[in-house]
Amino acid sequence: NAGVTQTPKFRVLKTGQSMTLLCAQDMNHEYMYWYRQDPGMGLRLIHYSVGEGTTAKGEVPDGYNVSRLKKQNFLLGLESAAPSQTSVYFCASSYPSRGYREQYFGPGTRLTVT
Amino acid sequence: AQSVAQPEDQVNVAEGNPLTVKCTYSVSGNPYLFWYVQYPNRGLQFLLKYITGDNLVKGSYGFEAEFNKSQTSFHLKKPSALVSDSALYFCAVLNTNAGKSTFGDGTTLTVKP
Numbered sequence: 770n771a772g773v774t775q776t777p778k779f780r781v782l783k784t785g786q787s788m789t790l791l792c793a794q795d796m797n798h799e800y801m802y803w804y805r806q807d808p809g810m811g812l813r814l815i816h817y818s819v820g821e822g823t824t825a826k827g828e829v830p831d832g833y834n835v836s837r838l839k840k841q842n843f844l845l846g847l848e849s850a851a852p853s854q855t856s857v858y859f860c861a862s863s864y865p866s867r868g869y870r871e872q873y874f875g876p877g878t879r880l881t882v883t
Numbered sequence: 884a885q886s887v888a889q890p891e892d893q894v895n896v897a898e899g900n901p902l903t904v905k906c907t908y909s910v911s912g913n914p915y916l917f918w919y920v921q922y923p924n925r926g927l928q929f930l931l932k933y934i935t936g937d938n939l940v941k942g943s944y945g946f947e948a949e950f951n952k953s954q955t956s957f958h959l960k961k962p963s964a965l966v967s968d969s970a971l972y973f974c975a976v977l978n979t980n981a982g983k984s985t986f987g988d989g990t991t992l993t994v995k996p
Contacts, residue, residue: 800982811988819982874926
């Protein structure tokens with residue numbers, strides 16, 4: 770049981786390049802989330818999904834797109850990277866049952882855009 | 884709209900002393916509240932939660948939190964701090980209708996020997 774995994778762990782992009790971050794979970798969780806973490810700003814929600822085939826915008830969605838084609842995977846795409854997207858990105862998942870709800874986080878992807 | 888406030892960016896305590904990390908919240912309806920811990924270069928780890936029931940919630944690593952509805956607070960506590968407790972702590976509140984959480988900005992706890 771690997772929990773939540775993220776690929777890649779590190780990446781350096783040039784301005785204007787594109788990339789996709791992959792999140793995978795093996796806990797059969799319905800909900801999945803993408804956050805970014807910046808110094809002094811805590812965690813900010815980018816996009817999230819409450820089930821396979823569904824996505825919704827979070828607090829800071831501009832410049833990002835997501836897809837949830839399979840229940841276990843949640844992809845975050847940057848079509849044209851900007852230096853402002855330099856950050857640490859975390860994926861998380863949770864189970865919506867009333868007694869649970871806590872989120873399980875991946876180890877993070879450190880992205881630098883030059 | 885829901886919100887979470889962690890009024891202290893930094894908390895410093897001596898090893899063996901009790902610690903408190905503060906959190907206040909604003910939410911319509913019944914609150915679902917959580918504490919997470921983040922060690923350097925790691926993802927967040929769940930510590931404890933309040934869904935319903937007793938106002939004192941016990942969690943991992945000897946941590947506990949007290950839910951106070953009248954003060955809309957959910958402070959994290961530990962009777963005797965360890966140096967290994969030094970980390971970044973986040974409080975969060977869940978919007979059960981939307982399925983998403985709002986996190987505080989985090990509090991850095993430093994426990995000195």
